[in-house]
Amino acid sequence: MSNKPRTALAIAGLSLGTALNPLNSSMIAVALVVLRADFGLDVAGVTWVITAFYLASAAGQPVMGRLADRFGPRRMFLLGMGLVAVTCALAPFAPNFALLCVARAVMALGTAAAYPSAVVMVGAIAARASVEAARPLGRIQMANTSAAAVGPVVGGLLVGLVGWEALFLVNVPLALAALLIVRKAAPPDGSRERGSVAELLRDSDIPGIAAFIAALLLVMMAALNVAPDFRWWMLAAGTVIAALFAWRELRFGKPFLDLRLLGRNRPLMLVYLGFAVFSSVYYFVFFGLPQLLQESGGYSPAVVGLLMLPLAAMSVVATPWAVRAMGRFGVRRVLIAGVVLLTLVAALMWLLTGTLVIPVVVVLTALMGVPYGVLGIATNQGMFISSRPQERGVAAGIYQTCRYVGAITATVMIGVFASGGVHQDSWARMVAAMLVLCAATLAVFLVWRPRPE
Structure with missing residues (x-):
């Protein structure tokens, strides 16, 4: 061949x-x-x-x-x-x-x-x-x-x-x-194996990875009230382990998460924070809405899958537009515009507390895809320009971890706000939580500035 x-x-x-x-x-x-x-x-x-x-x-x-x-x-x-x-x-x-x-x-x-x-x-x-x-x-x-x-x-x-x-x-x-x-x-790889x-x-950094997972698990279990008699003990233990994790990562030569990179690079830290909070808003919709449509709307899983397609499809369409906009207006303005649009669409999600008819759902999922595409590529570019060339591999790894942390946060909050089921009343509480998270994301990106060359 x-x-x-x-x-x-x-x-x-x-x-x-x-x-x-x-x-x-x-x-x-x-x-x-x-x-x-x-x-x-x-x-x-x-x-x-x-x-x-x-x-x-x-x-x-x-x-x-x-x-x-x-x-x-x-x-x-x-x-x-x-x-x-x-x-x-x-x-x-x-x-x-x-x-x-x-x-x-x-x-x-x-x-x-x-x-x-x-x-x-x-x-x-x-x-x-x-x-x-x-x-x-x-x-x-x-x-x-x-x-x-x-x-x-x-x-x-x-x-x-x-x-x-x-x-x-x-x-x-x-x-x-x-x-x-x-x-x-x-x-073929050739001879790359080396070392014991x-x-x-x-x-x-196995201890660092174990501490990272343990801290997240304990905090999530406390938030979801998995063991009511031990809830506060789990929260306290998770907090202590998180502090020990941070202490170790700052002193370990090859850390799982390079926290020193964040300490010396404020713009990059703000990008991570904004991206993690934004991701939690997106996954609120991505994981909460299908349950709402099935439980309260009575739609089958196949129909729900089709109803969620406009969200992802519009994010793909919005991505090249955002790239051109960043070239013309700069990354920061596109980030702020994306968060404002995200907030407006999150507010419109309140309409689903009154109706779950297909045309409304399709329009709202399509609208949510636009800020997701814009903020996805803009935060990625913000990460790129906020990190030095020799640190971009590590920076990209932490960026991806922030996405997962946002997704985990959203699933935990869905469990908290919809403990009795995802219906239109609990969806109203979830929309309110999304709006608070949107405000936090906007505050982060208003403060953010690109790293000086």
Whole structure:
């Protein structure tokens, strides 16, 4: 096979593998009501199937990136896809919801290996084909965006026709296809392994990762009141562990989250904060609205998936417009305009407390996609210009973690505000919370200024 077809095939395999993480993060949104019914869960309980995925993704992305650098990206990509295929083949047979959440976490670790491995491999693939690396990277990014867009539609059809089990089983052929394509078409790693296992464990900051996950879990369990008699103890323990985590990361040579980078770069810290809070608003809609439409609107999962499609589709349409606007007006003005638009659309979401007719839902989901596309690309550019070139790899990893933290925050708050179910009364409380978060996001970006050159 010549270089050009081999390169196209390798990029297709990498795109397919990296798309599994956004695909699985969005497909699950239309299955929450079905999972609650099958396992006898409340709203707070079912959110753990989302939280487990995001916790594993948040911790797994930077770790898998380090492993790809150390042992070779092709090896880590193949290992990740194999892990996804095996886990998703077994997950439908989980006897209880706890094991199902474990399966989602393991699947997230497998998919987390794909993106950093693909980014590392792109350099070798582009060099082999004598093309700029930006071209294959752009194709991979488009695959990720498209996967997030079609996730609710695909998930709705699978749940409606087969059941929630299909959300796992569909990954088996996809992961195997990505594995076989990359194995055939991607360049070999060569001899990249070096150092002992002890050195690898030391450099991976396992205690830092464990503290990060433990702090988030304890705070979430306290917020969701999982164990009422121990609620305040869990909150206190989570706070203490979070403080210890920060103390360790500031002193560790190769930290899981480089907090020193934030301490010396105020513009970057503000971008992270604004992006995390904005993400919580978006995921309020992404995970809360499907449950509202199914519970109060009586729509099937397949119909709900279609109703959510305009949100993702409009975000794709808005992205190139935002790029042009940033070139003309600057990043800060686009950020502020995006937050103002987000606030207006969040306020319009109040209309759903009175009606859930399809035309209103379609218009509102389409409108929400516009600020999501604008703020998604604008915060990404804000991160880029707020970090120094030698720090952009680390900066991008923390940026992605902020997305997961925002998603986790939204799922926890949905459990708190809709403990009795996602109906129109609880949706009113959720809209009020979104407006508060919008105000906080606006305050952050009004203060933000680009980093001086």
